[in-house]
Amino acid sequence: MRALLQRVTEASVSVDGQIIGQCGPGLLILVCALPGDTPETANALATKVSKLRLFKDDAGKMNLSILQTGGSALVVSQFTLAADTSRGNRPGFSGAAKPDEAERLYLHFAKALQDCGVATETGKFGADMAVTLTNDGPVTLWLDTDAA
Incomplete structure (x- = not known):
């Protein structure tokens, strides 16, 4: 799986x-x-x-996890993270899982995060969503499970 994490002070996702x-x-x-x-x-x-330590402690160092801060998460499906831009000018997305499997794993990830103790909300798989956020830092990390 691939994930892009952004530390935020707030975020929301809207449909229609x-x-x-x-x-x-x-x-x-x-x-x-x-x-x-x-x-x-x-x-x-x-x-x-x-468990990632992305949040500031009292000394201002990124030393606390979302669990330690009592923070929450908004999980949004994003198949475009699998974009292949190696040829031409139009990205290809054949590197993403098939929609049925992708939805199942996306929802499984959100539930697993909640089971870890993180208050978690989600977007709507496959919908045209508007995502708003206020970056904090900004702190943005890219995670690939096959690279871990």
Whole structure:
């Protein structure tokens, strides 16, 4: 799986002008399932995200996890993280998991993150979503489970 994490003071996702998911201080997590990913892959990614020390401690150092700060997460499916831009000017997305499998793994990841103790909301898989956020830092990290 692939995830782009952004530390935020707030984030929300809307469909047809209605907010369907949001978080306060915490993480906006854009997630893409890749061929070969499994529920175990999603579990491992959720565990990693829950323990990453991306938040400031009293000394101003990034030394605390989302669990330690009591932060929340907004998880949004993002198949475009699998874009192949190596040829031409139009990205290809054949590197993303098939939609049914991708949705299952995306929802599994969100549930696994919640099971780790992180308050988690989601977007709507396959929908045309409007995502708003206020970056904190900014702090942005790219995670690939096959590179871990």
